Amino acid sequence: MLGKTANGLYWMFRYLERAENTSRLVETGQRIGLTRLGQDDDEWGSVMQSASVLNGYNASHDEVTKDAAIDWMLRSKDNPASVLSTISEARQNARMVRTALTHEVWEAMNGCYMAAREALARKVSERDLPAVLGLIRQRTALVRGATHGTMLRNDIYNFVRIGTFLERADATGRILDVKYYVLLPSAMAVGSSIDNVHWETILRSVSARGGFRMAYGSQVNAHDIAQFLILDRRMPRSLNFCATKIHANLRHLATDYGTEPQSLVMSQTLVDRFLKHDIDSVFDYGLHEYIQTVLSTLGRLGGQIEKDYRFYE
Amino acid sequence: MSETNIFDEMWGRDEALRAPYNEFQSWFQGEDLKRLRAKQREAEEVFRLTGITFNVYGRSEAEERLIPFDIIPRIISGREWQKLCKGIEQRVRAINAFLHDIYNRQEIIKAGRLPLEMITKNEAFLPQMIGMTPPGGIYTHIVGVDLVRTGPDQFYVLEDNARTPSGVSYMLENRETMLQMFPELFSRNRVQPVQNYPANLRRSLAACAPNRCEGKPTVGVLTPGIYNSAYFEHAFLADQMGVELVEGHDLRVIDGKVAMRTTQGYKAVDVLYRRIDDDFLDPLNFNPESALGVPGIMDVYRSGGITIANAPGTGIADDKAIYSYMPDIVEFYTGEKAILENVPTWRCSEPDSLAYVLDNLADLVVKEVHGSGGYGMLIGPTATKKEIEEFRRKLKARPGNYIAQPTLSLSTVPIFTKSGLAPRHVDLRPFVLCSPEGIDITPGGLTRVALEKGSLVVNSSQGGGTKDTWVLED
Numbered sequence: 164m165l166g167k168t169a170n171g172l173y174w175m176f177r178y179l180e181r182a183e184n185t186s187r188l189v190e191t192g193q194r195i196g197l198t199r200l201g202q203d204d205d206e207w208g209s210v211m212q213s214a215s216v217l218n219g220y221n222a223s224h225d226e227v228t229k230d231a232a233i234d235w236m237l238r239s240k241d242n243p244a245s246v247l248s249t250i251s252e253a254r255q256n257a258r259m260v261r262t263a264l265t266h267e268v269w270e271a272m273n274g275c276y277m278a279a280r281e282a283l284a285r286k287v288s289e290r291d292l293p294a295v296l297g298l299i300r301q302r303t304a305l306v307r308g309a310t311h312g313t314m315l316r317n318d319i320y321n322f323v324r325i326g327t328f329l330e331r332a333d334a335t336g337r338i339l340d341v342k343y344y345v346l347l348p349s350a351m352a353v354g355s356s357i358d359n360v361h362w363e364t365i366l367r368s369v370s371a372r373g374g375f376r377m378a379y380g381s382q383v384n385a386h387d388i389a390q391f392l393i394l395d396r397r398m399p400r401s402l403n404f405c406a407t408k409i410h411a412n413l414r415h416l417a418t419d420y421g422t423e424p425q426s427l428v429m430s431q432t433l434v435d436r437f438l439k440h441d442i443d444s445v446f447d448y449g450l451h452e453y454i455q456t457v458l459s460t461l462g463r464l465g466g467q468i469e470k471d472y473r474f475y476e
Numbered sequence: 477m478s479e480t481n482i483f484d485e486m487w488g489r490d491e492a493l494r495a496p497y498n499e500f501q502s503w504f505q506g507e508d509l510k511r512l513r514a515k516q517r518e519a520e521e522v523f524r525l526t527g528i529t530f531n532v533y534g535r536s537e538a539e540e541r542l543i544p545f546d547i548i549p550r551i552i553s554g555r556e557w558q559k560l561c562k563g564i565e566q567r568v569r570a571i572n573a574f575l576h577d578i579y580n581r582q583e584i585i586k587a588g589r590l591p592l593e594m595i596t597k598n599e600a601f602l603p604q605m606i607g608m609t610p611p612g613g614i615y616t617h618i619v620g621v622d623l624v625r626t627g628p629d630q631f632y633v634l635e636d637n638a639r640t641p642s643g644v645s646y647m648l649e650n651r652e653t654m655l656q657m658f659p660e661l662f663s664r665n666r667v668q669p670v671q672n673y674p675a676n677l678r679r680s681l682a683a684c685a686p687n688r689c690e691g692k693p694t695v696g697v698l699t700p701g702i703y704n705s706a707y708f709e710h711a712f713l714a715d716q717m718g719v720e721l722v723e724g725h726d727l728r729v730i731d732g733k734v735a736m737r738t739t740q741g742y743k744a745v746d747v748l749y750r751r752i753d754d755d756f757l758d759p760l761n762f763n764p765e766s767a768l769g770v771p772g773i774m775d776v777y778r779s780g781g782i783t784i785a786n787a788p789g790t791g792i793a794d795d796k797a798i799y800s801y802m803p804d805i806v807e808f809y810t811g812e813k814a815i816l817e818n819v820p821t822w823r824c825s826e827p828d829s830l831a832y833v834l835d836n837l838a839d840l841v842v843k844e845v846h847g848s849g850g851y852g853m854l855i856g857p858t859a860t861k862k863e864i865e866e867f868r869r870k871l872k873a874r875p876g877n878y879i880a881q882p883t884l885s886l887s888t889v890p891i892f893t894k895s896g897l898a899p900r901h902v903d904l905r906p907f908v909l910c911s912p913e914g915i916d917i918t919p920g921g922l923t924r925v926a927l928e929k930g931s932l933v934v935n936s937s938q939g940g941g942t943k944d945t946w947v948l949e950d
Contacts, residue, residue, distance in 0.1 A: 165739070166726070167722075167723070167737070255702065258527070258711070261527075261712075262714045262721050266526075269526075277525070318739065420739070422740075476737075
């Protein structure tokens, strides 16, 4: 496979995952805003921070308002992480790697792009927001489903999965990073309704309310949430789950190609050093520092994969 | 030239249904216009979703356009096709022989059949190719011979495309779409298949691998990238052939071979089906500004390390100035009279011809020698006085830059309109593959149709559409 193709597959699925994550965060912000008393839109600052789009927003806006935030996250062409920008990028990458995709995957991707472009052609009214978010969820899921159902399990698929899980781990890590203070043991004692809002935000941001209830019951506490999002091996968006998947795909590539590249060593280290503990030792280490370290390791791992598999040169 | 003089491929000149359309007509009579209108829309949806689009030059990335597709097939009988094939094969053999001669001994010039300045003053002539014979002796591996028809047995070659003819993906997707939408039509007619084209292309390319290549040749398609107007086709062909689609920056010269950067290091390429122009192929040997090509690929090529298809310099054979010599060229190399006729052509470089052309501008089609895509041409009968006068000035200023031809009364075939069938002018581009193993012509080809009533311009860049083209099994 061409290095360029590996690069295109990796980024196609990173962008697709990013589009999903951003639209999920919009959904969370909207939901929290609607169910909370009070008038200010301060939740949107933290939502945009979780999506890593707050700096860009602040550079072109004077204040954070709900309408402007939603528009920035969903449609803005000036925001490279907006849903529309990321879906366009995903599709552009798909065009580039057209020969590596099945007909079904390409059609689903192209259909996703056409539907998103139409739905996001104009500012989305509050009334239409749920339908537009639903559409994006469905269309991106269709691409993933077609990928899962029709692609060979070879190196092409490995790069698809590596891109997906690196992006996902990054997203979960960032959400945790923005909200880490609510998860600290000192916050547990408080247990006020404000904290409940924060916890709900966190769980909604990773589509995990149902999963959490199933695994831990209906009693929400910070300890369990941290455990769930960082270490739980059943939770498909937890850091542990994502890192394990990245490692497994790198391992598969290494076996396939008969090499032992640096990125494989790095992913092994990531899993061994950070994700085989219990949550108390994470708190002992320092939650914030821990998340920061994992995030920067993920960043370096991405860079190493680009080198090992000749994405650019 | 009156409208009644026009030959319609379904109804002839006198409203008598022609045999190849028998089954189609009886099917069509049983069809409901409303259902067909829905089918037409359905076809467009399929094309849009599949991404069968072309990019419009000079527009933003969002401007991917569909080439309009008409659901009514153009039908040619097996007997008609066989005759055409003989002519096409003869012509393509002659073109390859001509290219070999012109870059080597130049017998045709020594024999006085072609003026020397046709070569020396021609930008399409590549001095870098002098004295070199490409692997397998093939210069133009993929040829598109553009044909027009004026009567039951009268076909003309409008132009030869010996560089990088495009459109074959539309031929294949048009058929695929028709099979999906009208399976019953294919049960009633025995239509010769076109689907083998990608496999044949791959086999044909592999058969042209350099002698130095050991084992199974590695084939690649070289594209200028996703912003090129024909990118869809490049990706489509690479995908269908099961080969890599590469850009210039994926390739580099290593140890006398051209190699592509893969996830496991550099891997040699033996045959490159390039879809970029000569000038951009190699910044070291041609245009130094080119970022699309591969530095040094020409040196590898000359040393026999890679096959480039089509060979650089093939443009000299499909140049419009050379075109007028094609009947001589065919005769010179095959020893036979050309089976397919040329459109009579006045070379404006010759004073007598120029005088005639200037006197008859209103009746003629005038083309730029190096133009393509229907740009920079004058269609006398439909042009305004002002346009004709403008062209007159251009002609006088640079006569050698133009050729002129009579306006042919091109045949029509029915297209589907809101009110049913209506005749429109068409041309035909059959696709030809050449290798040392032989010449392979896919039955049919790409029919381009002028969608405007009375229009003769079939180019997709100027509002033309396409149709599925059927060659029946007689």
